[in-house]
Amino acid sequence: MGQKEEKLIKKFRGAIRVRLSLILFIVLAMVIAAGGLMQYFYFMKENSDPLAGPVFVVLMAVSFVLIFLLMLGFRRNMSKLKKIASVNEKMERELEIARGIQMSMLPKTFPPYPDRDDIDIYACIVPAKEVGGDLYDFYMRDDKMFFCIGDVSGKGVPASLVMAVARSLFRTISSHEMSPARIVTMMNDSMSEMNENNMFITMFCGVLDLKNGHLRYCNAGHNAPVLLNDSKQMLPVVPNLPLGVMPGMVFKEQETDLKYQDALFLYTDGVTEAENINHELFGEERMLNAFTGLKGSRNHMETMVKAVSDFVGEAPQSDDLTMLFIRYMNEEKPDSTERHLLIHNDIQQIPQLADFIGIIAEEMNLDHALSMSLNLALEEAVTNVIMYSYPEGTDGLVDIEAIMREKSLSFIVSDSGRPFDPTKTEDADITLGVEERPVGGLGIFLVRNIMDTVQYERKDGKNILSMTKNL
Amino acid sequence: MEINIKTLPDSTVAELVGRLDTPASLEIAPAFESLYEKASGTVVIDCSKLEYISSSGLRLFLTLRKSASDKGGRVIVRSICPEIRNVFMMTGFLNLFQIED
Numbered sequence: 001m002g003q004k005e006e007k008l009i010k011k012f013r014g015a016i017r018v019r020l021s022l023i024l025f026i027v028l029a030m031v032i033a034a035g036g037l038m039q040y041f042y043f044m045k046e047n048s049d050p051l052a053g054p055v056f057v058v059l060m061a062v063s064f065v066l067i068f069l070l071m072l073g074f075r076r077n078m079s080k081l082k083k084i085a086s087v088n089e090k091m092e093r094e095l096e097i098a099r100g101i102q103m104s105m106l107p108k109t110f111p112p113y114p115d116r117d118d119i120d121i122y123a124c125i126v127p128a129k130e131v132g133g134d135l136y137d138f139y140m141r142d143d144k145m146f147f148c149i150g151d152v153s154g155k156g157v158p159a160s161l162v163m164a165v166a167r168s169l170f171r172t173i174s175s176h177e178m179s180p181a182r183i184v185t186m187m188n189d190s191m192s193e194m195n196e197n198n199m200f201i202t203m204f205c206g207v208l209d210l211k212n213g214h215l216r217y218c219n220a221g222h223n224a225p226v227l228l229n230d231s232k233q234m235l236p237v238v239p240n241l242p243l244g245v246m247p248g249m250v251f252k253e254q255e256t257d258l259k260y261q262d263a264l265f266l267y268t269d270g271v272t273e274a275e276n277i278n279h280e281l282f283g284e285e286r287m288l289n290a291f292t293g294l295k296g297s298r299n300h301m302e303t304m305v306k307a308v309s310d311f312v313g314e315a316p317q318s319d320d321l322t323m324l325f326i327r328y329m330n331e332e333k334p335d336s337t338e339r340h341l342l343i344h345n346d347i348q349q350i351p352q353l354a355d356f357i358g359i360i361a362e363e364m365n366l367d368h369a370l371s372m373s374l375n376l377a378l379e380e381a382v383t384n385v386i387m388y389s390y391p392e393g394t395d396g397l398v399d400i401e402a403i404m405r406e407k408s409l410s411f412i413v414s415d416s417g418r419p420f421d422p423t424k425t426e427d428a429d430i431t432l433g434v435e436e437r438p439v440g441g442l443g444i445f446l447v448r449n450i451m452d453t454v455q456y457e458r459k460d461g462k463n464i465l466s467m468t469k470n471l
Numbered sequence: 472m473e474i475n476i477k478t479l480p481d482s483t484v485a486e487l488v489g490r491l492d493t494p495a496s497l498e499i500a501p502a503f504e505s506l507y508e509k510a511s512g513t514v515v516i517d518c519s520k521l522e523y524i525s526s527s528g529l530r531l532f533l534t535l536r537k538s539a540s541d542k543g544g545r546v547i548v549r550s551i552c553p554e555i556r557n558v559f560m561m562t563g564f565l566n567l568f569q570i571e572d
Contacts, residue, residue, distance in 0.1 A: 350493045354523075372523060372554045379525045383493050430563025434540045439533050442526035442562055449561050 013084070019077050023070065030066060095157075099131050102160055105167050106136060110298065118210045118330035119145060120263075122297035124305065126270075126321040133159025133201075134268050134320035135167050143210050146174045149266040149324050150203035151222065153242075162199045166191065166243070170205070176460060179399055180205040180218035181253030181342045184243065188220065192247035200244040204237075204266055208326065212334030213258040218251050223272065226265040227256075232291050234284070235264065248395070253342050263327035265291070265300070270319035274308050277315045282308055297325040336405045337363075345386045345396040345415070353378050353400075360402050364409065364471075374409070374469060377450040380443040381413050381422070381465055389417025389463055410468040411451075420463055421456045422447075474499045476506070482513035482547075488520040491528035503531045510535060511542040515571075519550035524558060536567055547571050 037059055044052040103125075110122050123136050133152030138145060148170050152159040166187065173186045184205050191201070202222040208215045217235075221242035224234040238252040258264070267287070274282040290307040291300065301323055308321065341356045343349040354375055361371035382398055390396040394417075401412040427448065428441040448454055451467040458464070472495035473488040485506055489495065506514055514535065532548070539546045549571045551559065559565045 347494050347497065351490075354490065354492070369554050369557065373557070375523065376525055376558065379492060383525070383527070428562070430561075432563075434533075434536055434567050437533065437537075437563075437567070439530050439537075442529055446526055446558070446561065 019073075023073060023077075027070065034063065095131060098157070098160065099127070102131055102164065105164065107138060112138070113140065116210075118328070119208075120297045120327040120329050121145075121325065122301045123324040124301055124322070126305075126317070128155065128270070128317045128319050128321075131157060131160035132320035133163045134270065134322035135163045136266070136322055136324045137167055137170055138324070138326075139171070140210075141175070144178070145208040145210060145326070146206075147208070147266075147324065147326065148203055148205040149222065149268065149322060150201050150243075151268040151270075151320070151322070152201045153199055155320075158197065158199065162191075162201060162244075166201050166203070174205075174207075178207060178216075179253060179340065179342055180207050180216050181251045182397060182399065184218045184220050184240075184251045185249065185397070188243045188245075188249055188251070189247050191244040195244045198244075200242040202242045206264070208258065208328065209338070210328070210330055212337060213260075213262070213328050213330060214255065214334075214338050215258050215264075216253060216255045216340055218253045220251060223267065223269055225267070226288065226291070228263040228265065228291060229259065232288055250342070250344055250397070253340060255338075255340055257337060258328040260331050261327065261329065263297070263300070263325065265304075266324040266326070268320060268322040270317075270321040271304070271308060271323060273319060274312050274321065275315055275318050276312050282311050286311065297327050301325050336403050338404070339363075339402045341400040341402075343382070343398050343400070345390040345394070345398060345417070347383070347386055350379055350383065350386075353382060356400065356402070360404065360409070364404055366409075366471075373450045374411075377447045377467065377469075378411055378413075380447050381411070381467065384422045384443055385413060385415045385417065385420070385463065385465075388422075389415045389420045391418070408468050408470050410466060412464060412466045414462050414464045416462055419458050421458070422465065423454055423456045472499055474502045476502065478509075482515050483509040484515045484517055486517040486520065490523040491521060491531075492523060492525050493527045496525070496527035496531055500531065503535070506535055507538040510539040510544045510546070512544050513547065514539065514544065515547045515549055517549050518552070518555060521551070521555060524555055529558070529562060529564065532564065533567070545569060 041052065041056060041059065044055065106125065107123070112121060113119060121138060123138070125134055125136065127134065133155060134150070136147070136149045138147035150163070150166055152162045152166070169187045169190055170183065174183050177183050177186070184203065203220045204217065204222040204225060205220070206215055206217040218240070219237040220240050224237045227233055227235040236254070238254060240251045241249060272282055272284055272287055286307065287304070290304050295303070304323060339356070339360055341352060343352055357371055357375040357378065360366070366374070378400070382400065385398050396415060396417055399414045403410040403412070422444045425441065425444050428438070428445040447467060450469070452470045454465070454467045456463070456465050472491060475486040475488070477484045477486070483506065485503070516532070536546050546568055548568045551570065559568070559570070
């Protein structure tokens, strides 16, 4: 319930209290006055005053009228009180419905994928008030698990509304985007535009490929999740800003590979900032210590809930408590791994490609000459996108995916710019002399010469250039 | 990316240091274009410290070469590393430039 409604009801109750005490005061005054008048009347009667009869009638009449008026007033106040009670009840009922709707937005059937043995997932949410601003969500698309956890600033109805918006944006945007950074970037643009109340939301968004355990993630000001593999530690995260603070921000994406039985524990600050009666916080250390041994997600979750509630004891729950536990359970050895890079359509971001190739070359053990050629091919492909897919002055992103296999390396460069097929451009004629040789046209020529296959397709409003080098 | 231009009695030497990628080419383009005026004589591009080149860098080389051809001068590309030599070969630049070790 909002503070405004609470204030209003308090005000009503105050007014009724004043009225009731006024009525009590009038009744008391009347009883005293009636006593006095009755004594006066007896005095008149004893002295055989001829006015005694009429005075009695008048007194009785006045008493009846007053009693009638009093009863009328009392009834009116009672009906007002009843009305407030029913408004109160209605609001509580509506909040309960709201909570029902809110909870129905979150997946709560566990295990959610009984037919799959490559994922073990469990989640729970305990709101501090009737409705809260925490959310989690997950679903499966193309053998990839899309998931998020978030915490809206503030509490109650306003937070729950923002939470509902965030959840539906997450579903809508992630239905056609594979990159967590792009999902978060688009959610941020959308939420910043309509953010007149300066509400913001911290969020961690991830996409786990269940074929190879590759995890792409983007953190928007949220707490770093716990990574449980051979040891337990916080997953390294770039903090970024929360969603809704500033439109046009590009969020940094990160990636890692999960092995069989590695797990991720995501939570909101309701866990780490759970307070006991001495105002001590549960904290990261107690949270990490609560993980012991290798267990199923449900078991881990119940252990954590118990650890928090044992710690909190009698203290009231101060914040929403939300947790999501994801365990990768695919035993098969992956035949490929991926790396991703997301850049703005800005030539100045081209040097990032060299670092990206450096990481790949190291992981694949490529020699210097080959990695330089690959760098060149990738730079030409990406420069083409920046120069020709996006008209000057427009803002856009270029998504670069590297797929590493034992005997090949592929790059997939995609963008949402206007249709542009670089493979259609004519090859440079390298036999021409200095005078006849055109200055341009070398880019795609280099790509074709370095890579073994180069393919273009336009799909879902995107230019997708795929190129593979056999190793 | 750096470009150091030295004027010697018989030639102009431009030393390229670092990675000549697309943004670097844009950055050094003004300095590089100043070489066009010297293209009637001998211009030496010292590549001993050049680590990488992309098509935008190659375009700068080619434009200089065309300028020299117009003005009757010559362009010598000196000390290119094997990786860049490979790019020169792929693009037919080995035939357009005088390459020196």
